Amino acid sequence: xxxxxxxxxxxxxxxxxxxxxxxxxxxxxxxxxxxxxxxxxxxxxxxxxxxxxxxxxxxxxxxxxxxxxxxxxxxxxxxxxxxxxxxxxxxxxxxxxxxxxxxxxxxxxxxxxxxxxxxxxxxxxxxxxxxxxxxxxxxxxxxxxxxxxxxxxxxxxxxxxxxxxxxxxxxxxxxxxxxxxxxxxxxxxxxxxxxxxxxxxxxxxxxxxxxxxxxxxxxxxxxxxxxxxxxxxxxxxxxxxxxxxxxxxxxxxxxxxxxxxxxxxxxxxxxxxxxxxxxxxxxxxxxxxxxxxxxxxxxxxxxxxxxxxxxxxxxxxxxxxxxxxxxxxxxxxxxxxxxxxxxxxxxxxx
Numbered sequence: 535x536x537x538x539x540x541x542x543x544x545x546x547x548x549x550x551x552x553x554x555x556x557x558x559x560x561x562x563x564x565x566x567x568x569x570x571x572x573x574x575x576x577x578x579x580x581x582x583x584x585x586x587x588x589x590x591x592x593x594x595x596x597x598x599x600x601x602x603x604x605x606x607x608x609x610x611x612x613x614x615x616x617x618x619x620x621x622x623x624x625x626x627x628x629x630x631x632x633x634x635x636x637x638x639x640x641x642x643x644x645x646x647x648x649x650x651x652x653x654x655x656x657x658x659x660x661x662x663x664x665x666x667x668x669x670x671x672x673x674x675x676x677x678x679x680x681x682x683x684x685x686x687x688x689x690x691x692x693x694x695x696x697x698x699x700x701x702x703x704x705x706x707x708x709x710x711x712x713x714x715x716x717x718x719x720x721x722x723x724x725x726x727x728x729x730x731x732x733x734x735x736x737x738x739x740x741x742x743x744x745x746x747x748x749x750x751x752x753x754x755x756x757x758x759x760x761x762x763x764x765x766x767x768x769x770x771x772x773x774x775x776x777x778x779x780x781x782x783x784x785x786x787x788x789x790x791x792x793x794x795x796x797x798x799x800x801x802x803x804x805x806x807x808x809x810x811x812x813x814x815x816x817x818x819x820x821x822x823x824x825x826x827x828x829x830x831x832x833x834x835x836x837x838x839x840x841x842x843x844x845x846x847x848x849x850x851x852x853x854x855x856x857x858x859x860x861x862x863x864x865x866x867x868x869x870x871x872x873x874x875x876x877x878x879x880x881x882x883x884x
Contacts, residue, residue, distance in 0.1 A: 540869025567610035622683030628656035649808030785835030816841025827855025845879025
Protein backbone atom coordinates (compact mmCIF):
# COMPACT_ATOMS: atom_id res chain seq x y z
CA UNK A 535 0.00 0.00 0.00
CA UNK A 536 1.25 3.53 -0.74
CA UNK A 537 2.35 5.54 2.30
CA UNK A 538 0.39 8.58 1.09
CA UNK A 539 -3.31 7.82 0.56
CA UNK A 540 -4.51 9.36 -2.69
CA UNK A 541 -7.60 10.67 -0.90
CA UNK A 542 -5.33 13.21 0.80
CA UNK A 543 -3.67 14.39 -2.41
CA UNK A 544 -6.72 14.50 -4.67
CA UNK A 545 -8.40 17.65 -3.22
CA UNK A 546 -5.18 19.60 -3.73
CA UNK A 547 -4.71 18.32 -7.29
CA UNK A 548 -8.36 18.89 -8.20
CA UNK A 549 -8.02 22.45 -6.95
CA UNK A 550 -5.56 23.11 -9.75
CA UNK A 551 -6.15 23.49 -13.46
CA UNK A 552 -6.20 19.92 -14.86
CA UNK A 553 -3.11 20.30 -17.03
CA UNK A 554 -1.21 22.06 -14.23
CA UNK A 555 -2.10 19.18 -11.90
CA UNK A 556 -0.94 16.71 -14.54
CA UNK A 557 2.38 18.47 -15.06
CA UNK A 558 2.97 18.73 -11.31
CA UNK A 559 2.21 15.05 -10.81
CA UNK A 560 4.53 13.95 -13.62
CA UNK A 561 7.33 16.22 -12.38
CA UNK A 562 6.91 14.75 -8.89
CA UNK A 563 7.05 11.20 -10.22
CA UNK A 564 10.11 11.98 -12.33
CA UNK A 565 11.86 13.53 -9.35
CA UNK A 566 11.07 10.81 -6.82
CA UNK A 567 11.30 7.59 -8.85
CA UNK A 568 14.23 5.39 -7.89
CA UNK A 569 14.43 7.18 -4.51
CA UNK A 570 13.00 6.35 -1.05
CA UNK A 571 10.31 8.99 -1.70
CA UNK A 572 8.70 6.56 -4.16
CA UNK A 573 7.29 4.77 -1.09
CA UNK A 574 4.61 7.48 -1.10
CA UNK A 575 2.97 5.81 -4.11
CA UNK A 576 4.69 2.41 -4.31
CA UNK A 577 2.51 -0.70 -4.20
CA UNK A 578 3.19 -4.42 -4.47
CA UNK A 579 2.40 -5.96 -7.83
CA UNK A 580 -0.31 -8.60 -8.15
CA UNK A 581 1.16 -11.74 -9.68
CA UNK A 582 -1.14 -12.96 -12.45
CA UNK A 583 1.04 -13.75 -15.48
CA UNK A 584 -0.33 -14.21 -18.98
CA UNK A 585 1.43 -14.99 -22.25
CA UNK A 586 0.07 -12.76 -24.98
CA UNK A 587 1.55 -11.88 -28.38
CA UNK A 588 4.62 -13.85 -27.37
CA UNK A 589 5.16 -11.70 -24.27
CA UNK A 590 4.71 -12.61 -20.61
CA UNK A 591 2.55 -9.96 -18.95
CA UNK A 592 3.19 -10.02 -15.16
CA UNK A 593 -0.45 -9.15 -14.58
CA UNK A 594 -3.37 -7.99 -16.68
CA UNK A 595 -3.48 -4.29 -15.76
CA UNK A 596 -1.46 -1.70 -17.62
CA UNK A 597 -1.19 2.05 -17.97
CA UNK A 598 -2.65 3.53 -21.14
CA UNK A 599 -0.63 5.87 -23.32
CA UNK A 600 -1.13 9.61 -22.88
CA UNK A 601 -0.26 10.01 -19.22
CA UNK A 602 3.51 9.88 -19.73
CA UNK A 603 3.93 11.26 -23.23
CA UNK A 604 7.70 11.75 -22.93
CA UNK A 605 8.60 8.51 -21.10
CA UNK A 606 9.94 10.47 -18.12
CA UNK A 607 8.27 8.45 -15.36
CA UNK A 608 8.49 4.80 -16.37
CA UNK A 609 10.07 3.66 -13.11
CA UNK A 610 7.68 5.68 -10.94
CA UNK A 611 4.67 4.27 -12.78
CA UNK A 612 6.10 0.75 -12.60
CA UNK A 613 6.22 1.10 -8.80
CA UNK A 614 2.42 1.42 -8.70
CA UNK A 615 1.96 -2.28 -9.47
CA UNK A 616 1.24 -2.20 -13.20
CA UNK A 617 2.04 -5.30 -15.21
CA UNK A 618 2.82 -3.17 -18.24
CA UNK A 619 3.20 0.53 -18.98
CA UNK A 620 2.59 2.22 -22.32
CA UNK A 621 4.18 5.64 -22.89
CA UNK A 622 3.78 8.22 -25.66
CA UNK A 623 2.28 9.11 -28.06
CA UNK A 624 5.61 10.23 -29.54
CA UNK A 625 5.99 12.00 -32.88
CA UNK A 626 9.17 12.39 -34.97
CA UNK A 627 9.57 16.07 -34.10
CA UNK A 628 8.76 17.91 -30.90
CA UNK A 629 5.48 19.82 -31.00
CA UNK A 630 3.55 21.95 -28.51
CA UNK A 631 0.12 20.50 -29.20
CA UNK A 632 -3.08 22.50 -29.30
CA UNK A 633 -3.65 25.88 -27.60
CA UNK A 634 -4.47 25.93 -23.88
CA UNK A 635 -6.78 25.38 -22.07
CA UNK A 636 -7.08 21.90 -23.53
CA UNK A 637 -7.97 19.59 -20.63
CA UNK A 638 -11.20 19.65 -18.64
CA UNK A 639 -12.57 17.62 -15.74
CA UNK A 640 -16.18 16.44 -15.54
CA UNK A 641 -16.24 15.18 -11.92
CA UNK A 642 -19.98 14.40 -11.99
CA UNK A 643 -19.23 11.77 -14.62
CA UNK A 644 -15.74 10.65 -13.51
CA UNK A 645 -14.58 11.87 -16.89
CA UNK A 646 -12.09 14.09 -18.70
CA UNK A 647 -12.10 15.90 -22.02
CA UNK A 648 -8.76 16.62 -23.63
CA UNK A 649 -7.61 18.11 -26.89
CA UNK A 650 -3.89 18.04 -26.12
CA UNK A 651 -2.86 17.13 -29.66
CA UNK A 652 0.18 14.86 -29.19
CA UNK A 653 2.19 17.49 -27.29
CA UNK A 654 5.62 15.92 -26.75
CA UNK A 655 9.37 16.55 -26.83
CA UNK A 656 10.01 14.49 -29.96
CA UNK A 657 11.49 11.10 -30.76
CA UNK A 658 15.11 11.70 -29.71
CA UNK A 659 14.17 12.95 -26.22
CA UNK A 660 11.64 10.13 -25.85
CA UNK A 661 14.21 7.42 -26.63
CA UNK A 662 16.76 9.02 -24.31
CA UNK A 663 14.25 8.90 -21.45
CA UNK A 664 13.39 5.26 -22.18
CA UNK A 665 17.08 4.40 -22.03
CA UNK A 666 17.43 6.14 -18.63
CA UNK A 667 14.72 4.03 -17.03
CA UNK A 668 15.94 1.31 -14.69
CA UNK A 669 13.02 -1.14 -14.71
CA UNK A 670 14.76 -3.58 -17.08
CA UNK A 671 17.57 -4.00 -14.56
CA UNK A 672 15.20 -5.47 -11.98
CA UNK A 673 15.91 -9.12 -11.26
CA UNK A 674 12.37 -10.45 -11.12
CA UNK A 675 10.74 -13.49 -12.65
CA UNK A 676 8.28 -11.51 -14.78
CA UNK A 677 9.62 -8.00 -15.45
CA UNK A 678 7.37 -5.09 -16.35
CA UNK A 679 6.59 -4.80 -20.04
CA UNK A 680 7.00 -1.49 -21.87
CA UNK A 681 4.83 -0.37 -24.76
CA UNK A 682 5.90 2.56 -26.92
CA UNK A 683 3.08 4.44 -28.67
CA UNK A 684 3.77 6.23 -31.97
CA UNK A 685 1.93 8.87 -34.00
CA UNK A 686 2.32 11.59 -36.62
CA UNK A 687 3.20 15.28 -36.34
CA UNK A 688 0.31 17.69 -36.75
CA UNK A 689 2.19 19.54 -39.50
CA UNK A 690 2.67 16.39 -41.57
CA UNK A 691 0.01 16.14 -44.31
CA UNK A 692 -2.20 13.10 -43.87
CA UNK A 693 -1.03 11.75 -47.24
CA UNK A 694 2.51 11.61 -45.79
CA UNK A 695 1.49 10.15 -42.42
CA UNK A 696 3.09 6.79 -43.17
CA UNK A 697 6.52 8.44 -43.25
CA UNK A 698 6.11 9.71 -39.68
CA UNK A 699 5.01 6.32 -38.40
CA UNK A 700 7.99 4.61 -40.05
CA UNK A 701 10.43 7.16 -38.59
CA UNK A 702 9.01 6.51 -35.13
CA UNK A 703 8.96 2.74 -35.62
CA UNK A 704 12.62 2.78 -36.62
CA UNK A 705 13.47 4.74 -33.48
CA UNK A 706 11.47 2.87 -30.86
CA UNK A 707 11.77 -0.69 -32.17
CA UNK A 708 15.01 -1.63 -30.33
CA UNK A 709 13.66 -0.35 -27.00
CA UNK A 710 10.07 -1.62 -26.96
CA UNK A 711 8.47 -4.80 -25.70
CA UNK A 712 5.61 -3.86 -28.01
CA UNK A 713 4.74 -0.88 -30.22
CA UNK A 714 1.31 0.70 -30.52
CA UNK A 715 0.35 2.54 -33.71
CA UNK A 716 -2.04 5.31 -32.68
CA UNK A 717 -4.47 6.13 -35.49
CA UNK A 718 -7.40 7.07 -33.29
CA UNK A 719 -6.70 10.32 -31.42
CA UNK A 720 -9.44 12.84 -32.26
CA UNK A 721 -7.10 15.75 -31.58
CA UNK A 722 -4.80 15.60 -34.63
CA UNK A 723 -6.55 16.77 -37.78
CA UNK A 724 -7.62 13.93 -40.09
CA UNK A 725 -5.79 11.28 -38.04
CA UNK A 726 -8.86 9.08 -37.67
CA UNK A 727 -9.10 8.97 -41.46
CA UNK A 728 -6.27 6.43 -41.21
CA UNK A 729 -8.85 3.96 -39.86
CA UNK A 730 -10.63 3.94 -43.22
CA UNK A 731 -10.25 0.92 -45.50
CA UNK A 732 -7.68 2.02 -48.07
CA UNK A 733 -5.63 4.26 -45.77
CA UNK A 734 -5.37 1.58 -43.07
CA UNK A 735 -4.44 -1.05 -45.63
CA UNK A 736 -1.62 1.13 -46.95
CA UNK A 737 -0.34 2.13 -43.51
CA UNK A 738 -0.29 -1.38 -42.04
CA UNK A 739 1.20 -2.82 -45.21
CA UNK A 740 4.14 -0.41 -44.99
CA UNK A 741 4.54 -0.99 -41.26
CA UNK A 742 4.54 -4.77 -41.76
CA UNK A 743 7.25 -4.46 -44.42
CA UNK A 744 9.40 -2.24 -42.22
CA UNK A 745 9.01 -4.57 -39.25
CA UNK A 746 10.47 -7.44 -41.27
CA UNK A 747 13.54 -5.31 -41.96
CA UNK A 748 13.82 -4.20 -38.32
CA UNK A 749 13.37 -7.75 -37.00
CA UNK A 750 16.28 -8.93 -39.14
CA UNK A 751 18.37 -5.91 -38.19
CA UNK A 752 17.84 -6.23 -34.42
CA UNK A 753 17.39 -9.97 -34.15
CA UNK A 754 14.01 -9.82 -32.43
CA UNK A 755 10.31 -9.69 -33.25
CA UNK A 756 8.57 -6.79 -31.53
CA UNK A 757 4.76 -7.15 -31.49
CA UNK A 758 2.79 -4.31 -33.07
CA UNK A 759 -0.64 -3.28 -31.81
CA UNK A 760 -3.02 -0.78 -33.43
CA UNK A 761 -5.12 1.58 -31.31
CA UNK A 762 -8.63 2.30 -32.59
CA UNK A 763 -11.53 4.57 -31.65
CA UNK A 764 -14.80 3.69 -29.89
CA UNK A 765 -16.77 5.73 -32.47
CA UNK A 766 -16.94 2.94 -35.04
CA UNK A 767 -19.91 0.93 -36.23
CA UNK A 768 -19.85 -2.86 -36.51
CA UNK A 769 -19.09 -2.84 -40.23
CA UNK A 770 -16.08 -0.57 -39.67
CA UNK A 771 -14.85 -2.79 -36.85
CA UNK A 772 -15.08 -5.85 -39.08
CA UNK A 773 -13.06 -4.16 -41.85
CA UNK A 774 -10.39 -3.08 -39.35
CA UNK A 775 -10.25 -6.61 -37.90
CA UNK A 776 -9.74 -8.12 -41.35
CA UNK A 777 -7.01 -5.59 -42.16
CA UNK A 778 -5.18 -6.27 -38.90
CA UNK A 779 -5.12 -9.99 -39.65
CA UNK A 780 -4.19 -9.54 -43.30
CA UNK A 781 -1.06 -7.58 -42.42
CA UNK A 782 -0.01 -9.77 -39.51
CA UNK A 783 -0.51 -7.24 -36.75
CA UNK A 784 -0.04 -8.77 -33.32
CA UNK A 785 -2.92 -7.13 -31.50
CA UNK A 786 -5.35 -4.25 -31.12
CA UNK A 787 -5.88 -1.64 -28.40
CA UNK A 788 -9.58 -0.82 -27.97
CA UNK A 789 -10.32 1.97 -27.44
CA UNK A 790 -9.20 5.60 -27.50
CA UNK A 791 -11.36 8.54 -26.36
CA UNK A 792 -14.81 9.27 -27.80
CA UNK A 793 -16.30 12.26 -29.58
CA UNK A 794 -19.76 11.39 -28.26
CA UNK A 795 -21.23 13.61 -25.55
CA UNK A 796 -24.44 11.64 -25.05
CA UNK A 797 -23.54 10.52 -21.53
CA UNK A 798 -22.46 13.97 -20.29
CA UNK A 799 -25.03 16.32 -21.82
CA UNK A 800 -25.69 19.41 -19.75
CA UNK A 801 -22.60 19.06 -17.56
CA UNK A 802 -20.04 21.87 -17.27
CA UNK A 803 -17.41 21.57 -20.04
CA UNK A 804 -19.40 18.85 -21.82
CA UNK A 805 -19.36 20.77 -25.10
CA UNK A 806 -15.62 21.36 -25.14
CA UNK A 807 -13.94 19.96 -28.25
CA UNK A 808 -11.73 16.93 -27.80
CA UNK A 809 -11.83 13.33 -26.72
CA UNK A 810 -13.96 12.23 -23.76
CA UNK A 811 -12.44 9.60 -21.47
CA UNK A 812 -13.44 8.00 -18.20
CA UNK A 813 -16.60 6.26 -16.99
CA UNK A 814 -18.85 7.35 -19.90
CA UNK A 815 -16.64 5.47 -22.38
CA UNK A 816 -16.97 2.07 -20.69
CA UNK A 817 -20.01 0.81 -22.58
CA UNK A 818 -18.84 2.00 -26.02
CA UNK A 819 -15.39 0.56 -25.47
CA UNK A 820 -16.79 -2.78 -24.34
CA UNK A 821 -19.08 -2.87 -27.38
CA UNK A 822 -16.13 -2.44 -29.74
CA UNK A 823 -14.11 -5.05 -27.81
CA UNK A 824 -16.96 -7.54 -28.12
CA UNK A 825 -17.29 -6.88 -31.85
CA UNK A 826 -13.54 -7.23 -32.32
CA UNK A 827 -13.48 -10.54 -30.48
CA UNK A 828 -16.27 -11.87 -32.68
CA UNK A 829 -14.47 -10.73 -35.83
CA UNK A 830 -10.94 -11.72 -34.80
CA UNK A 831 -11.57 -15.09 -33.15
CA UNK A 832 -10.51 -16.38 -29.76
CA UNK A 833 -6.74 -16.04 -29.94
CA UNK A 834 -6.08 -12.55 -31.37
CA UNK A 835 -4.71 -10.28 -28.60
CA UNK A 836 -6.93 -7.41 -27.45
CA UNK A 837 -5.94 -4.74 -24.93
CA UNK A 838 -9.12 -3.24 -23.47
CA UNK A 839 -9.10 0.39 -22.35
CA UNK A 840 -11.77 2.97 -21.61
CA UNK A 841 -13.79 3.76 -18.52
CA UNK A 842 -12.24 1.50 -15.88
CA UNK A 843 -13.07 3.05 -12.48
CA UNK A 844 -13.27 -0.12 -10.39
CA UNK A 845 -12.29 -3.74 -10.26
CA UNK A 846 -15.72 -4.65 -11.61
CA UNK A 847 -15.17 -2.37 -14.61
CA UNK A 848 -11.88 -4.11 -15.31
CA UNK A 849 -13.56 -7.51 -15.19
CA UNK A 850 -16.24 -6.26 -17.61
CA UNK A 851 -13.50 -5.63 -20.17
CA UNK A 852 -12.28 -9.21 -19.85
CA UNK A 853 -15.84 -10.49 -20.12
CA UNK A 854 -16.30 -8.41 -23.28
CA UNK A 855 -13.33 -10.16 -24.85
CA UNK A 856 -10.16 -8.31 -23.80
CA UNK A 857 -7.11 -10.26 -22.69
CA UNK A 858 -5.55 -7.46 -20.64
CA UNK A 859 -6.69 -3.93 -19.75
CA UNK A 860 -5.29 -0.43 -19.38
CA UNK A 861 -6.32 2.51 -17.19
CA UNK A 862 -5.67 6.25 -17.37
CA UNK A 863 -8.58 8.48 -16.31
CA UNK A 864 -9.42 6.05 -13.51
CA UNK A 865 -5.95 6.64 -12.09
CA UNK A 866 -6.69 10.37 -11.90
CA UNK A 867 -10.03 9.92 -10.16
CA UNK A 868 -9.29 6.88 -7.98
CA UNK A 869 -5.52 6.92 -7.52
CA UNK A 870 -2.90 4.14 -7.61
CA UNK A 871 -4.99 1.78 -5.46
CA UNK A 872 -7.12 1.18 -8.56
CA UNK A 873 -4.22 -0.74 -10.14
CA UNK A 874 -4.20 -3.36 -7.39
CA UNK A 875 -7.99 -3.43 -7.15
CA UNK A 876 -8.35 -4.10 -10.87
CA UNK A 877 -5.57 -6.69 -11.00
CA UNK A 878 -6.99 -8.62 -8.03
CA UNK A 879 -10.54 -8.48 -9.40
CA UNK A 880 -9.44 -9.92 -12.74
CA UNK A 881 -7.38 -12.61 -11.04
CA UNK A 882 -10.27 -13.64 -8.78
CA UNK A 883 -12.80 -13.60 -11.62
CA UNK A 884 -11.34 -16.61 -13.37
